[in-house]
Amino acid sequence: MAIIDCSALIEPHFHWQSHPFVSQDPARGDEFQEFGLKWRGPGFSFVSSPGWMIRGAARLDDYPLDCFAAVARIVDVSGLAHVNAEHVRALLAQSAAGPRRRILILRTGHSARVKNSHITYWRSAPQIDPLAASLIAAAGFRHVVTDIPCDELTPRRPLSDGYVPNPNMHFRSALHAHGLLLTENAENLPALEQDEVFFASLPLAIPRATLSPVRPVAWTQWPADEPELLDVSTPLFNHWRWYIDVDDGHSFADGEDSEDIHFTIRGHGFTHCDAPRHMRRDGLTIQQLPNQGLDVFNGEAKIIDLSGLPLPTRFTPELISARAGAIREGDMVVLRSDLTNRMGYESRQWHLAAPNLEPAAAEWLLDRKPKALVLDFPQDYVAREMPSRHVYVHEFVTHHAVFNRNVPFVEDLRDIGKIGSDRTWLMSIPLKTTCIDGAMMRALFVTWAR
Known part of the structure; x- marks a missing residue:
């Protein structure tokens, strides 16, 4: 069961606020080598739910696990600068003969061509027609995975044109409006040479979260299409012993237009x-x-x-x-x-x-x-x-x-x-x-x- 890594590397970034850090390092006289992670989402490979932008809509933990780990159908739209609804309709029709799947991988090849550390990653991203969301939902999918960004670029340094809008924000909004999950900024999707793979894009166990960092991975072989999944992770919370801070980020209650959970973890606690x-x-x-x-x-x-x-x-x-x-x-x-x-x-x-x-x-x-x-x-x-x-x-x-x-x-x-x-x-x-x-x-x- 070969495993293919489809994740972006979480590292310091010119745009995304989330980043890893070293909380202890023997090279500077500390006792241990110890990771840290500051999540201020979105950024890198991450999964989002409708509740992020829609008040009262479903959060990540409202979805069963088989919406995050299941057989995924791959639809290849690489080479298209604009992916319209008819493209998606035709490609879905070609693969409609098999059983219904919960996860759809829309492979554009974009992240294989352009690094996400470059502004071109936003400026040259293929555009997906928001009307495609209703077709995807009607086909029974619950989770879409793609290798493009769907957020706009609002850099922290001056640019001559101010910021880079992203039409794919409307595609993401349309998916969420139909109750679908979205993993964006996946990488290495051209390595998936089959029509289907067993795919996992698992959020961290963060209660009430609407989005989470993920490491998308694919298996090229799997024993059964409908396995039973049991979560054995310990959910994150503010803990007396471990160096972790979990707090509300944006909040509808504060008059903002989105809702998410932030955390900073410094060390080896939780799963x-x-x-x-x-x-x-x-x-x-x-x-x-x-x-x-x-x-x-x-x-x-x-x-x-x-x-x-x-x-x-x-x-x-x-x-x-x-x-x-x-x-x-x-x-x-x-x-x-x-x-x-x-x-x-x-x-x-x-x-x-x-x-x-x-x-x-x-x-x-x-x-x-x-x-x-x-x-x-x-x-x-x-x-x-x-x-x-x-x-x-x-x-x-x-x-x-x-x-x-x-x-x-x-x-x-x-x-x-x-x-x-x-x-x-x-x-x-x-x-x-x-x-x-x-x-x-x-x-x-x-x-x-x-």
Whole structure:
């Protein structure tokens, strides 16, 4: 199941206000390498819902997961400077013989020709007729993905012509008026050579959000067209421990013409991944992991159920080996304690009552050659002391045992027990940024067969 990355890189930009940053760096004397992200949307590859611009309309979390991860039909409109409704009608008619799909990819090839860091990305973008939105909605699609910008350019430096209007704003508005989602500024769509792919454009778990950064990806093969999807991500909120600020951005209540949620996260909290560089200066970066992490964080997962044990409990090699069952080389190994479900992620007891994975138990697991370890609890015993004192990098002995083998983590899941099986398929997609130690992600358990 080859995975094709279709995401723009989130990096400092002359127009978009969202950007990654480094919140800790050993090169300047800090303990860890630690990513940060300031989201002031829109920008880069992002998904938007009708509630962004339409008061009272649906937000992202009003849509079922299969509107964000599903089989997608590809319609190629590359080479057209103006994509009118008749073009779209004819192309949809050509592909109408197959089953109805929820996601439509409108491939123009624009982002493959022009970088989004150049003003030409806005000035030369193909224009899509807003009348096409009703045809797309009538064909049963719920989500459109395209590789063009749909916002206008209002630069922060003087230009002779002031700003660059974008007629595609009307196409986006028409899609939203018909209740459709839109992912824009996708990249690498010419690499999708099939008529259909399994496509995911998953927003972060941000309650009440109307738009979100995404990392669109495509699978060239998939086992079933209608898999069951279970969200196992921990939603973002203002937390007493993690350095995160979530607040209302624009708001209809304040008389503005849009509504969105902003956030700034500084560090490894909520559902995210750790690359070995997080604590090892010579460890692999997320960009050095296979397929920039996509091949490591997606695939077969083996769940080890440790949820019935008292809190806290030390997970020893004897305990892990007795409960592990068969682990296949290349599995993602998921350790289920149900800590978040039992204590609540917002509770200080989440740290104080947490179980921990003993380094020798981590070594036992690593000998089975998993490609990643996935957890719903802080793996190091010393983490329980983080609320009351600064904990130094060398004290994270379990992290180091794992990172010494250049194996990454996926951390802070919840609701693992809802899958009802010890083997599943994990879709966990890290945002694509310039940070090297990890990333925020959305994580789903996927049951392919129904």
